[in-house]
Amino acid sequence: MTPILVENLVIEYKRAFRKPIRAVNSLSFQVGKAEIVGFLGVNGAGKTSTIKGLMGFQPLTSGAIQIFDLPVGNVEARSKIGFLPETATYSPYLTPFETLRLYGQLNGLSGKTLRHRIEALLEEVGISDRARTLNRQLSKGMLQRVGIAQALLCEPRLLIMDEMSSGLDPVGRRDLRDLMQRQRSNGVTVFFSSHDISEVESLCDRILVIHQGRLIAERTVSELRGRVRSVEDYFIAMVQSGVDPLCEAAA
Amino acid sequence: MVRFLLALAALWTSGFLVRVAIPEQMQRPENQAALEVYEDKPATSLVGEFRNGLSSYLWAKADEYIHGGMAMRPMTDREKASGLAGASSGDNVECAHEGETSVIPDATQDTRGILGDWERAVKPYFPVGGHKHRPLRETLPLYRFMTWAEPNFVPGYVIGSFVIYASDHNNVGEMISFLREGVKNNPTSIALPTEYGRALFTKAGLTGPAEHYLLAAVRNAQRPARNEFEKDSIVDAYRWLVLLYRKEGRADLAFKWAQQGIQRFPDDPVIAHTIEHHGEDIPLTQSD
């Protein structure tokens, strides 16, 4: 079963009396089991639209997405996904514990199993001491940790994360990287978008670069390490020219 | 007693505070200067609209009260032409029902099926022909509130005083004090001094003060009446003044005011009767 399979994906936003905006254009890629894939692109490149498409939040204009060989939006497929949204906001009137309990119950968990799972996750993301504090009293970084905990709540086989380390301090980023590595070693696939190139470089097996809605590069990190001076320079050169410099050099 | 005084003090203080906080908005349009404020200050006009709207709502509500919550409406021309029987009283309560029917149609006239049946079940409804009324006293708080909300609402004072008396004939003192408040708040009214004078004359036997207010009503009637309600009271002002003088045996004054009245109301039988029998000793009759 392929965790993510995207074929000729087109996503357009309709506008009244005007031409629709095409956010994603003929995008195709796939992500294999226990892979960590970074999804890169400048602001407005189409990353979040693609992730919304993967989660079924955004209707597809054309093309197809399959999650574990099931059509996107399928309830069974979603039971295997852990999702971290771009902006980590959770009900300001609930505590992290109550937030996770709500999401756990929606995932079909209950009773002691759910309570133990929540306690373990809050410990793992480092906010067990704030479990009973209202979300509105938490910092952005702490809310991001709540977000990571809710994404891991249902023991997912696929993690989809939009701007995963947003708001985290350097220690938090390192902890998160370790956590993702542990998830991978448990057979979990990780697909995430980020603007932090060093994070992508240190964590990913593969990167996908999207520019103006099109996929312009798909490289393994080990391949890049041998061919470019720095992944950051490679990325900047690519988004400035709109083509993969390695392809250009080969031509 | 202490509690009563406390409540009175609280009411007075809140009223005072409202007037201090928004003096212009609470101004009544009873003279030219005040009317100009209404023209110039939108907030004053708005508060005035609210007071007027509230008193009109309570006025309409009073009709619902005596009909157990059932709303009435005038009949349409088509209903009148079709000969549909309108509402009529089945008891002694004086309630003008001419050309009225219920808002919720009778089952025989209703084509809404089950929705109509539901509405007749959940809302106050009864067939309007020969219907009975609830006690008038239940409407008393409405008249109290409508005249508090809009002290220039003359019909509220007049009908309210009638309801006070009709609900208990021992309430003469309350009726008179209610009318006194109305006269104080509406010094240019015709209907209120007429009604007040009549009450002092017929219910309290105070002919001196009654004469004073009936004369004031006639004086006010020299100016154009503000509305139909006020206009309809002019004849009563002349009539009661004439009757008062006749009762007191002051025939010349009765004749003088009857002569003035007959010029405006040549068909009025009471005034005409007084002129025809000038110089005779005419006792007041039941019809008078």
Next chain:
Amino acid sequence: MTRTMQICKAFIVAGLLETLRRKDLYVVLILTVLMVAGAWMFGFFGVRGLEVFIRDVTLSAIGVFSTILTIMIAGRQVPEEIARKTIYPLMARPITRWQILLGKWLTASITSILCFLVLAALGRALLMAFGIPVGPIFYQYLLLKQVGLLWLSAMTVALSVYMTPAANITICLILAFGSGIFTRFTLLWHGETGATGASLNFLYGLLPHYDFFDLGAKVTYAWPPIGAVIVLSLAAYGILGSFLWLGVGWLRFRKAVL
């Protein structure tokens, strides 16, 4: 079905916690304090002869406050999740959009009904304190009003996915308070027959009838209880109407871009 009930329960528990913490119930308490203060003033002047008026004021206050609270509570259920982007972690769960809508409706309904019951209990206690009877129709009033609040919540939640929160709340307030007035306009033509009459009856059937769930006027004027068949048929109409409204909401929500 069990799964859907589990989902709804999760929404309701979280919703009630939110309601408690965002101090919605404080609003109810403030309103009840106002009611008590109003009644206290009547107490000074004596209540003899004011029975109908006090019942009228109490039931009108309960009706108005519970309607406004219901619309405010139901009107924010879905839009607030979208505005603060908490809809994404919700939608990422293995639940359908229909289940989200259903859960949100039940959360709004139960919260509103709780607020209504608090107000009604206080109103009843005040009337009892003044020695003003209400009669058995009061319990029919309680029952039908709760069905009405289910219906009103469904309408508000459904329309909230079509328009902005401000527009939705305005429209719902107009529909709730104007339901009796709008339908009365069609009644003025009740003498019409043929196609016009049928069209007017159809329009009448289409218009919302929130006023059918309010026995407040009958309680005020101490009418006898209404037939059980009417109560049951109205309850069925209210529940059916609620699901119809939810269906209208789902038509939009199932494919809404979030």
